[in-house]
Amino acid sequence: MSFRTWLCGAAAVLSMTAAPEAMASVVTVRPGESLWSIARAHQVSLAEVQKANPNVDPMHLPVGARVNVPDRNTYVVRKGDSLWTIARQHHVSVQTLQAANPWVRPMNLPVGATLRLPASAAPSGLATADNLYWMAHIIHAEAGDEPLAAKIAVGDVVVHRMHDPAYPDTVKSVVFQVVGGHYQFEPVMNGYIYSEPDEESQKAAEAVLRDGRDVVPGAMVFYNPAQTPAHSWVWSRPVIAKLGHLNFAK
Structure with a gap:
C-alpha cells in the first residue's frame, strides 16, 4: 500500500x-x-x-x-466529566447517550468536545434558569471579592439548605427566606442582591448547579469572622473550612 x-x-x-x-x-x-x-x-x-x-x-x-x-440538545464536555456523570445529569442511560454519539470513546472523552443529547434528555434538575440567576446573584453579593473556591462554597451552602426539609427548595426561596422577622442573607436586606454578578460568580453558580461541585460538604452557614459579633450564635457551629475571608460551618 x-x-x-x-x-x-x-x-x-x-x-x-x-x-x-x-x-x-x-x-x-x-x-x-x-x-x-x-x-x-x-x-x-x-x-x-x-x-x-x-x-x-x-x-x-x-x-x-x-x-x-x-x-x-448539545453538551460541551468539561474537565472531570465522564459519560456516566453526563448521562446521570441529563437523566438518560449511558447506552442511550453513547448511541447518540457513536464517535465517542468512553475511556478517552476529550474536554471541549460537543455531545448530542438524546431527545429524552432532561436538563439538570437544579440548573434551571431561575436557580442559576439567583445563585449567581447571591454568590456575587456575598463573595464577589473572594476566590473561586469560596464563591462555590457559598453556593454549596444554599444547595445544602435546599435539600434540608427545614428550608425552601429553590435558590430564590432560600435566599429571600425570612426567619424570626429577619432575612437570612444580609445582601437581601441591604439591596446588594440585585447587583449584576461578575463572570466568575456566574461560573461558580454553574459549577454548583450544573456540575454538582461541593467543596464544603455539610456546611449550612458561612460568615466573615472579622465582621461577626463575638456573641453571634454562628461561633458555636463546627467549622468545616476556611476559604478566603469566610468560615464555612455546619
Missing part, C-alpha cells in the same frame, strides 16, 4: 469518527444585554455560549454584535 493510499484511508476514518459540530442559532445583541443574560434567556450555560464565540470579549459586547447560541 502506498503512503498516499494509506493517508487517504486514514483521513476517511477520521472524518467518519470526528465529533459533530454543535448546532447553534445566531442572536443580535440588544442594549443592556450580556453573554450571561443571553445564555440565561436561551437556557444554556455561559461556558457553552463562550465556547461558541471564542472571538467575543464578554467584557466589551457591542450592541448589534452577532452571537452564536448553542442548541440546548
Whole structure:
C-alpha cells in the first residue's frame, strides 16, 4: 500500500469518527444585554455560549454584535466529566447517550468536545434558569471579592439548605427566606442582591448547579469572622473550612 493510499484511508476514518459540530442559532445583541443574560434567556450555560464565540470579549459586547447560541440538545464536555456523570445529569442511560454519539470513546472523552443529547434528555434538575440567576446573584453579593473556591462554597451552602426539609427548595426561596422577622442573607436586606454578578460568580453558580461541585460538604452557614459579633450564635457551629475571608460551618 502506498503512503498516499494509506493517508487517504486514514483521513476517511477520521472524518467518519470526528465529533459533530454543535448546532447553534445566531442572536443580535440588544442594549443592556450580556453573554450571561443571553445564555440565561436561551437556557444554556455561559461556558457553552463562550465556547461558541471564542472571538467575543464578554467584557466589551457591542450592541448589534452577532452571537452564536448553542442548541440546548448539545453538551460541551468539561474537565472531570465522564459519560456516566453526563448521562446521570441529563437523566438518560449511558447506552442511550453513547448511541447518540457513536464517535465517542468512553475511556478517552476529550474536554471541549460537543455531545448530542438524546431527545429524552432532561436538563439538570437544579440548573434551571431561575436557580442559576439567583445563585449567581447571591454568590456575587456575598463573595464577589473572594476566590473561586469560596464563591462555590457559598453556593454549596444554599444547595445544602435546599435539600434540608427545614428550608425552601429553590435558590430564590432560600435566599429571600425570612426567619424570626429577619432575612437570612444580609445582601437581601441591604439591596446588594440585585447587583449584576461578575463572570466568575456566574461560573461558580454553574459549577454548583450544573456540575454538582461541593467543596464544603455539610456546611449550612458561612460568615466573615472579622465582621461577626463575638456573641453571634454562628461561633458555636463546627467549622468545616476556611476559604478566603469566610468560615464555612455546619
